[in-house]
Amino acid sequence: MTIIVERRTLLAGAGAAAAALPFARAIAGTVPTMPSPRRITPIDDGWRFHLGHAADPAQDFGFGASHDTYAKSGDAGTPVATPKFDDSGWATVRLPHDWANALPYERFGPPGSEADKTGSYQGFKPVGRRFPANSVGWYRRRLDIPATEAGRRLRLEFDGATRDVMVILNGFFVGRSESGYAPFSVDITDFAVPGGDNILVVRCDVSLGEAWSYEGAGLYRHVRLVSSAPTHIRQWGVAVRSEVGAGRATIRIATELVNDGPAATVTLRSAVIGPDGRRLAEVVEQQVALPAWGGRTVDQVATVADPQLWSPETPHIHRLESAVIRDGMAVDADTTRFGIRTFRFDAKAGFFVNGKPVKIKGTCNHQDHAGVGFAVPDSLHRWRIEQLKAMGSNAYRSTHHPAPPAVLDACDELGILVLDETRQMSSNPEAMGQLERMIRRDRNRACVFLWSIGNEEVHRATATGAAIARTMKRRIYELDGTRPITEAFNGHFGEGASPVLDVMGFNYYLDGIDPFHAAHPDVPTIGTETASTVMTRGVYARDDKAQLVPAYDTDFPRWASTAARWWTLYDARPWLSGGFVWTGFDYKGEPTPYESWPSNASNFGQMDSCGFPKDNYYYYKAWWGAEPVLHLFPHWDWAGREGQPVDVWVHSNGEAVELFLNGRSLGTKTVERGRHLAWSVPYAPGRIEARSRHANGKRLVAVRETTGAPAAIRLSSDRRRLRPGEVAVIRAAIVDGKGREVPTAAKLIKFALTGPGRILGVGNGDPRSLEADEAEQRSTFNGLAMALVEAGPGGGALRLEAQASGLRSAMLPILTD
The missing domain is CATH 2.60.40.10 (Immunoglobulins)
Structure with missing residues (x-):
C-alpha cells in the first residue's frame, strides 16, 4: 500500500505562482526528469602515479620551489599541474592504491633501538619522516568534463586518502584534507572548464602519520566526480529516522536543500521503498521557497504499515528516494539506504534490538589485508565481513577511524552491528569537521548503533577530556541524536570524560569493571576492546628467537586477557552489553610481543592477515554461533617428539567430547560453557580423533593425522x-x-x-x-x-x-x- 501525503507550504515571498505545479502530476510519478539529474562518475581508472620527495622541492616536481606563498592563486608552483607536463613515464594505477604496500621492507634502526621499535609498529615500510623520498605521492589524470556540465555544480568526492592531501585542478589549489580516514569533498565548479582540457593533480604526504600501526599511503579509497543542478540536495543532506509502534513505523525525514543561484521555488518528493522494491509511502512538500545562494531544511513524515524490521537476523534494508522538482522537471535526485529498527541500552539488562536482548559479539578491525595493504577492494571488504559473521560475530568496530563505505554496506546487508569511531578526540575545527563528516555520512546506516568519540586518549580522565567530550556529544546530538555515545577507556573508569558518555566503554582491565558497575549502576556499559590474545597461526610453542607465539589461548599482554577469561566474565553479566575482541584479523604493524625486525604484523587476530582462521576462531564460533562446533588441535606432525607430551585442545559447544589416539580412548570430558577441553597426550604418529555429543543429538568427529611428504x-x-x-x-x-x-x-x-x-x-x-x-x-x-x-x-x-x-x-x- 502506498500512503501519499500532500503538504502545501506557502512561505514568505512565495505567492500564487509558487503553486503552479499540479499536485496530481507530482504524486502520479509522471513528473518528467532531465537525463540523470545527478550524474556520478567514478574516477578510479586512468591515474598516473609517481613518488615525490617530502624534503627536497627539486625532487618533488618543484613543489614549493618557485614561490614561498600562495600569492598567485592559479599557480600551484609545480609543472605537474600544467597541461603540457609529460607524465608518460609515470606508473599507471587504478584505485584503490597504496604505494607503501609496494615498497620493500626496511629496517629503521639498529637492533633494540627506539627506531627499530618504531619501524615494527609501522610494519617496517619505509615511509614517514625518516624516509622523505618515499613519503610524497603524486597522482595525475585528465578529467573528462563534458561541455554539457556548464552551469552545473561539480564536486570531487574522496572516500578517504592518506594523509595530508592537496587537490589541484587546472593549476588552482581547490581543497585539502588532513585526515587519512575521514571522507571529504571538494567543490570544483569555479575551476573546471567544461569541454576543455582539465588536469587533476592530487598530492599525498604521509610524512606525519595518524596511527601507531601501518596505515598505507595514497588514494586507497574511491574517488568520484559528482555533477548536480544548482538546486540540489546537499551531500549527506538527508536524515531518515524511524519510530516503531504497534503495526506501523513513522518515518521522519529531514532534507537539506541547497540553492546555488537566484531564488527558487521547488517541490520535494520523498518515497519510501521497501526491501522487496515496493513503494510503501510517499510524501510531497510543495512550494518550498529557497533564497538566492542559500538553503533550507525540509521536514517530512511518512507512515509504513507492518514494516519489515532490520536486525542481525533479518537485515532488511529500505530506501528513501528523494527528488527535487522545479518548473515541472526533476532537477536532482538522491537515494538513501536505511533500516527500520530500534536500539536501546539498559544499565541492568544490556543491549536491545527491536525490544529483544542482543549480546554484542564483536571484533575490532584495521583496514589492511595481505596482498593489498590499505587498498582493499570492495568485494574483499565484504569477504572479510562474511568470515567474521561465519565465526559468530554480530558486531564490528572500526579502529580507530571511520570505516570504508564498502564495510558499512556489507554490515547493513549481512546484519552486522557497527560501532562507528572518529579518529581525533578533540574539539578543534579539524577534528570537529572530521566528526561531522562521519556522522553525516553514516547517520542513516541501519547497522550503526553506537558512536565512539575516542580511543585510549591521554586526556580521557581529565577535566579537559570532559569538556571536549561535551562539545563532541553536543554536535553529534545536533546531527543525529538517535544513537548513544561512548569512548574507549583503558583504565581510569569513571573519571574525566566518563560521566559525559551515554555508554561506558571498557578497554581491558577486567578487574575494574565490577567496581565501576557497583559505583555507577545506572550507566550502560560495553567492552570496546577486549582479549588481545597473541597467536601465530599453526604454531604451538613459544619461540622468542624465531618471534613466534603459540596458537593456544594462553599468551597476552599485561593489560589484556585470554578469550575464555573475558568472554566468560562478560557472558555472565547481563548488564554488560557484550564486547569487541582485539582483533578479527591480523594487521600490519604493532607486532606484539615482538617489537623488532623482522616482525612486521600483529598476532592479535582470530584470523591471520590472509583471512586463514587460527584456532581461537573456533572458540568464538563455538560460543557465539548457533551451530554445533568441534575443533581439534594442534596438528599431528611431531617427528622427533615421539613419547613426549603434546597439549591437545578442543573447542566445542557440545555436552561432552571423547578423545582417541590411534583408536584408543583417552577419556571423555564434559564441556563447560565458555571453556576449552585439554589433554596431555604422549606423541605417537598416526591419528588423533575427537568425538563430540550435542544436546540436539548431533554427533561430530574431528581428526588430525600424521601426514607424508609434500607432494x-x-x-x-x-x-x-x-x-x-x-x-x-x-x-x-x-x-x-x-x-x-x-x-x-x-x-x-x-x-x-x-x-x-x-x-x-x-x-x-x-x-x-x-x-x-x-x-x-x-x-x-x-x-x-x-x-x-x-x-x-x-x-x-x-x-x-x-x-x-x-x-x-x-x-x-x-x-x-
Whole structure:
C-alpha cells in the first residue's frame, strides 16, 4: 500500500505562482526528469602515479620551489599541474592504491633501538619522516568534463586518502584534507572548464602519520566526480529516522536543500521503498521557497504499515528516494539506504534490538589485508565481513577511524552491528569537521548503533577530556541524536570524560569493571576492546628467537586477557552489553610481543592477515554461533617428539567430547560453557580423533593425522564466478600423496594468471615475512599461501596456475561475467 501525503507550504515571498505545479502530476510519478539529474562518475581508472620527495622541492616536481606563498592563486608552483607536463613515464594505477604496500621492507634502526621499535609498529615500510623520498605521492589524470556540465555544480568526492592531501585542478589549489580516514569533498565548479582540457593533480604526504600501526599511503579509497543542478540536495543532506509502534513505523525525514543561484521555488518528493522494491509511502512538500545562494531544511513524515524490521537476523534494508522538482522537471535526485529498527541500552539488562536482548559479539578491525595493504577492494571488504559473521560475530568496530563505505554496506546487508569511531578526540575545527563528516555520512546506516568519540586518549580522565567530550556529544546530538555515545577507556573508569558518555566503554582491565558497575549502576556499559590474545597461526610453542607465539589461548599482554577469561566474565553479566575482541584479523604493524625486525604484523587476530582462521576462531564460533562446533588441535606432525607430551585442545559447544589416539580412548570430558577441553597426550604418529555429543543429538568427529611428504598444491576459492572488479580469495595448500594438508610445509609457490584479470597480491599470514605482497609468488607458511585474483572488464574465463619445485602443480578455473 502506498500512503501519499500532500503538504502545501506557502512561505514568505512565495505567492500564487509558487503553486503552479499540479499536485496530481507530482504524486502520479509522471513528473518528467532531465537525463540523470545527478550524474556520478567514478574516477578510479586512468591515474598516473609517481613518488615525490617530502624534503627536497627539486625532487618533488618543484613543489614549493618557485614561490614561498600562495600569492598567485592559479599557480600551484609545480609543472605537474600544467597541461603540457609529460607524465608518460609515470606508473599507471587504478584505485584503490597504496604505494607503501609496494615498497620493500626496511629496517629503521639498529637492533633494540627506539627506531627499530618504531619501524615494527609501522610494519617496517619505509615511509614517514625518516624516509622523505618515499613519503610524497603524486597522482595525475585528465578529467573528462563534458561541455554539457556548464552551469552545473561539480564536486570531487574522496572516500578517504592518506594523509595530508592537496587537490589541484587546472593549476588552482581547490581543497585539502588532513585526515587519512575521514571522507571529504571538494567543490570544483569555479575551476573546471567544461569541454576543455582539465588536469587533476592530487598530492599525498604521509610524512606525519595518524596511527601507531601501518596505515598505507595514497588514494586507497574511491574517488568520484559528482555533477548536480544548482538546486540540489546537499551531500549527506538527508536524515531518515524511524519510530516503531504497534503495526506501523513513522518515518521522519529531514532534507537539506541547497540553492546555488537566484531564488527558487521547488517541490520535494520523498518515497519510501521497501526491501522487496515496493513503494510503501510517499510524501510531497510543495512550494518550498529557497533564497538566492542559500538553503533550507525540509521536514517530512511518512507512515509504513507492518514494516519489515532490520536486525542481525533479518537485515532488511529500505530506501528513501528523494527528488527535487522545479518548473515541472526533476532537477536532482538522491537515494538513501536505511533500516527500520530500534536500539536501546539498559544499565541492568544490556543491549536491545527491536525490544529483544542482543549480546554484542564483536571484533575490532584495521583496514589492511595481505596482498593489498590499505587498498582493499570492495568485494574483499565484504569477504572479510562474511568470515567474521561465519565465526559468530554480530558486531564490528572500526579502529580507530571511520570505516570504508564498502564495510558499512556489507554490515547493513549481512546484519552486522557497527560501532562507528572518529579518529581525533578533540574539539578543534579539524577534528570537529572530521566528526561531522562521519556522522553525516553514516547517520542513516541501519547497522550503526553506537558512536565512539575516542580511543585510549591521554586526556580521557581529565577535566579537559570532559569538556571536549561535551562539545563532541553536543554536535553529534545536533546531527543525529538517535544513537548513544561512548569512548574507549583503558583504565581510569569513571573519571574525566566518563560521566559525559551515554555508554561506558571498557578497554581491558577486567578487574575494574565490577567496581565501576557497583559505583555507577545506572550507566550502560560495553567492552570496546577486549582479549588481545597473541597467536601465530599453526604454531604451538613459544619461540622468542624465531618471534613466534603459540596458537593456544594462553599468551597476552599485561593489560589484556585470554578469550575464555573475558568472554566468560562478560557472558555472565547481563548488564554488560557484550564486547569487541582485539582483533578479527591480523594487521600490519604493532607486532606484539615482538617489537623488532623482522616482525612486521600483529598476532592479535582470530584470523591471520590472509583471512586463514587460527584456532581461537573456533572458540568464538563455538560460543557465539548457533551451530554445533568441534575443533581439534594442534596438528599431528611431531617427528622427533615421539613419547613426549603434546597439549591437545578442543573447542566445542557440545555436552561432552571423547578423545582417541590411534583408536584408543583417552577419556571423555564434559564441556563447560565458555571453556576449552585439554589433554596431555604422549606423541605417537598416526591419528588423533575427537568425538563430540550435542544436546540436539548431533554427533561430530574431528581428526588430525600424521601426514607424508609434500607432494602437490591444492587450490580452492571462496567463489568461482566473478563480476568485473570483484576479487576471489584463492587458498593454496600443500598436500601429501593422500591429499592431506601438510601443516608444516614451507614451499615457494609461483602463481600465474591467464585471461581477463590480474593478480592483485599474495600473502601467507607469516607475521615475520619480508616477501613482497605485490608479487606473483609467495612461500607457504605452515602449509598455506593466498592469492587475490581480480576480474577485469568484460567476460571470459580466468585460469590460475600454481607451481612449486618438486610438487605437482595445480590449476583453478574462474568464470567472469
